[in-house]
Amino acid sequence: MIVLFIVATTTTLGAFAAHRQWQLQQDLEQRFERTRAEVSDGLRQSLAAPAWALNVDILRTTLEATLIHPEVTGACIYAPDGHDVYAEVHRSATHASACTVTGSHDVLSDVTIYPPDEIDADRRAQPIGKAIIRFTRDNMRQAQRKAMVQGITEVAAIDVVLVLLLTFGLRMVFGPLEHLRTALFRLASSQGDRLDELARLGRTEFDSVIDGFNRVLRRLQATQAELVEKNRQLEAVSKTDQLTGVFNRRHLDEVLNSALTFSRHDGMPFSIILLDVDRFKSVNDTYGHQVGDRVLVEIARCILEVKRVTDTVGRWGGEEFLLICADTDLDDAVRFAETLRDAVAARVFSVTGQMTASLGVACVQQSDTIHGMISRADQALYRSKERGRNRVEYAPRRSDESCDTGGELSDPVFD
Structure with missing residues (x-):
C-alpha cells in the first residue's frame, strides 16, 4: 500500500x-512569435526614413536596437535588387550573417521597406530596401x-x-x-x-x-x-534604452497611446518635445562612435536633471530624444523646451565641449493621432534645424495654422 x-x-x-x-513551451513559443512580429513591424516603420535618406548610421543603430531581444541574433538591410548591403549587425562573430542563406535551423523574417509617408504616393508603392532578421530559438530551448x-x-x-x-x-x-x-x-x-x-x-x-x-x-x-x-x-x-538608460521607443509608444486615450476621455492636454543633438554626425566623424555614444549618455543625463516629475523621457532613435509632458499645454511646453535647450547649451561635455540641441514641440489637438502629433513635432524640429539650430520651434494650434511656415519634409534626416 x-x-x-x-x-x-x-x-x-x-x-x-x-x-x-508543456505550458512553458506554449508560452515561450507565443512570446517568440510575438517578439518576431513586433521586431518585424517595428523595423518596417523605423527603417523607412533612414533607408530613404540612405543614412547608414541610423540604419545600423536601428538594426542594433533589435539585438536587445535575446531571440534576435542578427539583422541586415539591403537594396531591393539584393546586391548592395546597406547595414548589417550580429550579436557575435559566431552567428551567421543575416544576409546569408545557410542551412541553420534559425528562423529568418524578411521585411520590405517602402518610402516614408511624406513621399509621393506613386513612389511609396516601390520598395527601397529589404530587411532580414535572424531569430533563434536557442534561448527558448x-x-x-x-x-x-x-x-x-x-x-x-x-x-x-x-x-x-x-x-x-x-x-x-x-x-x-x-x-x-x-x-x-x-x-x-x-x-x-x-x-x-x-x-x-x-x-x-x-x-x-x-x-x-x-x-x-x-x-x-x-x-x-x-x-x-x-x-x-x-x-x-524591455522598457529601457541600453545605451542611455532612458526609456526606449517601445515604451514611449505605450505611454503615448495611454496619454492620448486619457486626453480623449478627460480632455486634459499633453505635449511632446522632440530634441535632436545638433551636428551629431560631425562628432562621430571627428571623435568616433564611442565618443558619440558618450555624448548621447550625457545628453540623456542632462534631460533627466531638468525634466519634471510628470514627464516621460526616452530615446526616440539615433540622436533624437522624446519627452512626453503630461498635463502641459503648448505654451508651457514651449517654455519648458527653452529650459531644456538652455541646459544643453550651458553644459560642457567631457570630450566635445559645448554642444547645442534643436527642439520641436507639439500639443495634442481634438481628434488627434499619435502619428499626427509626431509629424507636427518633427516638422517643427525640421524648421528649428533649417533656421539655424539651437532653437525651439512649435507646431501651431489649428486656429494658428496660418503661422505654420513649414511644408512637407523632403528629407527628414538632419544633423
Whole structure:
C-alpha cells in the first residue's frame, strides 16, 4: 500500500511537471512569435526614413536596437535588387550573417521597406530596401531544458521527503501524518508560494521531518522570490534604452497611446518635445562612435536633471530624444523646451565641449493621432534645424495654422 501510494504520488507529480513543461513551451513559443512580429513591424516603420535618406548610421543603430531581444541574433538591410548591403549587425562573430542563406535551423523574417509617408504616393508603392532578421530559438530551448531539470529535481526531492515521512509516520498517530500529507500536496501544487511553515510537534522523529519540509519550503519560496525579481528586472530592461538608460521607443509608444486615450476621455492636454543633438554626425566623424555614444549618455543625463516629475523621457532613435509632458499645454511646453535647450547649451561635455540641441514641440489637438502629433513635432524640429539650430520651434494650434511656415519634409534626416 505504501509503495502504491508513492507510485501514485510520483505519477501525479510527474504529470503535473509534464503539464507545466508543456505550458512553458506554449508560452515561450507565443512570446517568440510575438517578439518576431513586433521586431518585424517595428523595423518596417523605423527603417523607412533612414533607408530613404540612405543614412547608414541610423540604419545600423536601428538594426542594433533589435539585438536587445535575446531571440534576435542578427539583422541586415539591403537594396531591393539584393546586391548592395546597406547595414548589417550580429550579436557575435559566431552567428551567421543575416544576409546569408545557410542551412541553420534559425528562423529568418524578411521585411520590405517602402518610402516614408511624406513621399509621393506613386513612389511609396516601390520598395527601397529589404530587411532580414535572424531569430533563434536557442534561448527558448535552454529555458525548456532548465525547466525540465528543475521539474525532475522537484519531483525527486518531494519523493525523498515522502519516503521519510512515511517511514516515521508508521510509528506516529494518523493526525500528524495526515497534516504532513496535506502540506506536501499543497507544496506540489500552485499554492506552494502561500504555504506557511509547519510548527514543531515536540517529537524528535516528526520534528526532524518538519524541519526538512520547512527548509524545502523556504528554498522554494526563495526561488520564487528570485524569479519574481528577475522578471521585474527583465521588464525594466524591455522598457529601457541600453545605451542611455532612458526609456526606449517601445515604451514611449505605450505611454503615448495611454496619454492620448486619457486626453480623449478627460480632455486634459499633453505635449511632446522632440530634441535632436545638433551636428551629431560631425562628432562621430571627428571623435568616433564611442565618443558619440558618450555624448548621447550625457545628453540623456542632462534631460533627466531638468525634466519634471510628470514627464516621460526616452530615446526616440539615433540622436533624437522624446519627452512626453503630461498635463502641459503648448505654451508651457514651449517654455519648458527653452529650459531644456538652455541646459544643453550651458553644459560642457567631457570630450566635445559645448554642444547645442534643436527642439520641436507639439500639443495634442481634438481628434488627434499619435502619428499626427509626431509629424507636427518633427516638422517643427525640421524648421528649428533649417533656421539655424539651437532653437525651439512649435507646431501651431489649428486656429494658428496660418503661422505654420513649414511644408512637407523632403528629407527628414538632419544633423
